[in-house]
Amino acid sequence: MLDEIVLNETLKEEPTEIQLKDLNQLIVQLRKLRRKYNDELHKKEIEIYEELAESLFELRISKLVEGKEIKGFDSDFLQVLNLMKIIYTNFLSGKYFNLEDKILCYVNVKFSMKNKTLHPGDLILLPLRQVLALITLNYITPLEVE
C-alpha cells in the first residue's frame, strides 16, 4: 500500500491527496509487527517501510517547497515547514527586528516561562528555534518591519 502511494506521488507533478484511512490498516499491522517480533527478517521489513515513509516525506516536502498545496492527512503537519521557510526568509531578508539569532516578538496569549507569566501585548526576545515552536502554537508573533 505505502509503496503504491510513494510511486503515485513520484509519478504525479501535483501532490496527491493522501487519506489516513488508506494507511490506517498498514500502521496497525506494522505496530503489531514491531511489538511481536524481534528477528532480523522482520526488522528488515520494518526498515523498508521506514524508508518508504521517508521517501514519501521527502517527495511531499519538495512539492511544498515549490509552493504547491498539500492536501490530505499531512497538510497541517507539513505547514510547519512552510512556516519554517517564512521565518527563515524573513529573518535573513531583514523583515524581523533581531539581536543576533534572537527575534523580537509579541505575546499573543497568556503563557508561563520559567515560572513567570507573560500576557498578551508583552514583548519577548527568542532564538529562532523557539520562535518556530511558539508560533506554531500561536503563542507569539514576530514584530515586522513595515
Add this chain to the structure above:
Amino acid sequence: MENFLKEPNKEELRELTSKILAKEWTCIKASFKPEDLIFSFLTFKYGKVNAISFSSDDCEIQLIKNNSGKFISIEGKHYYLGLNSFVSIFPLSIDDILPIISGITVSTIIERRNYSDFEIDILNDLIKLGVILEENLKIPNYKSLPLFFSLMLSFDPYIPDITGNRENSIKMLKEINIQETDKLEDIDETKLNSLIYKIISSELKINPKFSREQIITKRAYYLEYDSLELAFALIYFLDVKGNGDLFQFVISPNYAETLIYKFREELSKGFYIKDVSETANYYVVESNLKSPTLIQLILLQSGKIKRNKPVAIKNEEGIFTSRLQIPSLKEGLVKIEYNG
C-alpha cells in the same frame, strides 16, 4: 522600602545597573513609555533579560514611576532614582551614546521637565566620548538642517503658526533677512536676537509665562545627531509603528540614520492641527500628523487640553490613537470607535 531621604549618587546608581546585568532574569516590568523601553532593550542587549511585561507583577525587575519619583525594584527591593530618567543610570559606552542621550531627552519631553543635575552630570561625562553639549536654541538639529525646517519640527517648544507650517516658517525668517537655505551657524548675532524675539513673542500669545530659558537650553549632539530630534523621531515611530524601530535603534544605534531620514521625509511637507473636541474618553483632534503623542505635546503647551485624557486623531481614514495613549494589545495606530 523606598528611600525618600536622599538623592541617589552616581556610584549607587551604576551599581544598580551592574546588579541587573550580572544575573539571569526572566523579565522586566515596565510602562509602555519610550524611556522605559530604551532601558529595557539595553538590558536585553547586555544582560540576560529576554522579556518585557506591561502587566505582570511576576517580573523580578520592575521600573516604577509614582508621585514620589522613579524607582527600580529588584526582587522586591526598591531603589530610588529621584526624577532621573531610567536610561541615565546605564554604564556609559561609545556604543550606547545615542540611546542614552535620546533616552534622557525623551524622558524630559514626556515629563515636561528640564534635565536634572544628575542627567547634566551624565551628559558632561559623555563629552570625553565625543558628545557636544552646548547652550543653544531648543529647536531640532540646527547644526544640519536649514533653520526653516528646524523651526517647523519644533514640537517642544511648540511655536504657534510655525511648527508644522513650512510657508510660515520661511516667511518669518525672510522678515528678518534669513534665507531659506540658511542654517543657524550662517546667521549673525543681530539676526539671532531678532529670531529669538520673534519666537518668544509668538509663544507669549499662548503662554504668558514663557521665558527665554525655555528656548535657550542645554543641547546634546553626537556625530550628526541631535538628541532632541532623535527623541521626537522615537516618539513618532513608537506611536505610529510600535516597538520595533526603538528596539533596533538600541541594539544597533546606527539605525538612527534610517529613523531620522524617515522622520524628516514624513514631516517635510508640514502638517496641520485643526479642531479639538472633547468626548467622555478622548480629546479628538482633526490632524494629518500621525502621532497622537506629538499632538498631545503641542496641545498641552497651547493650553487646549489637560493630561487627564488620551488624544485621538481624526483623519479621512477614521479615528486613531496609539499604545502610548491608551492601554492596548496592538501597537502602532489603533483605530477606535467613536460616536461624536
